[in-house]
Amino acid sequence: MTSVADPTTAPFRGVDPARWPDVARVPVAPLRAAVAAKLLARLSRRFGVRVELPGGQLLVAAPANAPVLRLHRPQDFLRRIGAGGLIGFGESYQAGDWDSPDLVALLTALAVDPAAWVPPGTAWLRRLYVQRPPATERGGAQHTRRNIQRHYDLSNELFALFLDRTMSYSSALFPTDLASGAPLADWAALPGAQHRKIDRLLDLARVGPGRTVLEIGTGWGELALRAARRGARVVSLTLSAEQLDLARRRIAEAGLADRAEVRLCDYRSAEGSYDAVVSVEMIEAVGRAYWPAYFATLDRVLAPGGRVALQSITMPHRRMLATTDTYTWILKYIFPGGQIPSTEGLAQAAARHSGLRLTADRGYGGHYAETLRLWRERFTTRTEEVTALGFDPVFQRMWELYLAYSEAGFRTGYLDVRQLLLTREGGR
Secondary structure (H helix, E strand, O other), rough: OOOOOOOOOOOOOOOOOOHHHHHHHOOOHHHHHHHHHHHHHHHHHHHOOOEOOOOOOOOOOOOOOOEEEOOHHHHHHHHHHHHHHHHHHHHHHOOOOEEEEOHHHHHHHHHHHHHHHHHOHHHHHHHHHOOOOOHHOOOOHHHHOOOHHHOOOHHHHHHHHHHHOOOOOOOOOHHHHHOOOOEEHHHHHHHHHHHHEEEEEHHHHOOOOOOOEEEOOOOOOHHHHHHOOOOOOOEEEEHHHHHHHHHHHHHHHHOOOOOOOEEEEOOHOOOOOOEEEEEEOOOHHOOHHHHHOOOOOOOOHEEEEEEEEEEEOOOOOHHHHHHHHOOOOHHHOOOOOOOOOOOOHHHHHHHEEEEEEEEEEEEEHHHHHHHHHHHHHHHOOOOHHHOOOOOOHHHHHHHHHHHHHHHHHHOOOOOEEEEEEEEOOOOO
């Protein structure tokens, strides 16, 4: 696969400093760059990564078939890494300082054991570059709306270029190979796999004729459409004006406006009582500090005997605790204000701040890796169309890295995706 805006054919220049100030600026940090050079050599040996310098020279000996990190501007790369850690790693990719002929293979190799990036006894080095998220990206109502808009209001047309016709921006659930259990994923299977995911969540919440449903996080309306077609009455909440407009249009065109309503509304302002509350990959945007308010809201709006069905990206509990309040490249450029939870963390928060208890839990992270592969492959083949929408090469490399990084996380098990059922005690 050839990367978008591939700098292997020509030096990647022309970063707009007004739009991308931290990508355009190369930090001056010679001591930290020297430390980064030593760590890079260690990582190459530790993870079996082939680090290629300009001209093809290797940083350290590595097998010919090893994942490749190809440096085009080594000093810029090292300065960014030394000054900004993993944020610098991502910004250096956006700037074109490095590339890889197989980005996912490289990131998968590096994501196997993130703790091993720093040598034993030198964890104090994290203080040199670890940052806390800015106060403007925390999860208060005003900040949450702005954070959501920064991602989901980019352009409906942009998302339509790499999503399937269902406009579902979350993990699909593919059929599996009977012998291996591996997802059977290709582009033609994606719409049906998205419906399979939605139907499983609706079944978990027992959504059917006459039931009232609150959806937190509309997306572009596919779940609301699916629930309404079952005969349910749906109220769906979103903070994205772009998603609101398209979801309402899709619902009207399907003739289901009498059963499904979309509101521009923060979850904390939800009103009414519902037999089911459903949400797909929205809780990651809530922020850990606001989980008490989130679960209290679910408890408040859930009717007696009701069920809550959530789909969430998760990470191991210890990793969640270690990365809470750490500012990452993903938070800075992709999902400001977010927090990937652990299943344990969500269960604890629900038990402490509501009458809800986790009563069912099923994961399928391998299916998300395949979903992301399909999105990434489609995105990287539509460069001209993305450019025509006004998204420059720095954005395109950012988006490619985001999709590849996420795919690698699911391939290694660093990330998972789970469907969770919450009920009140005795309310199964």
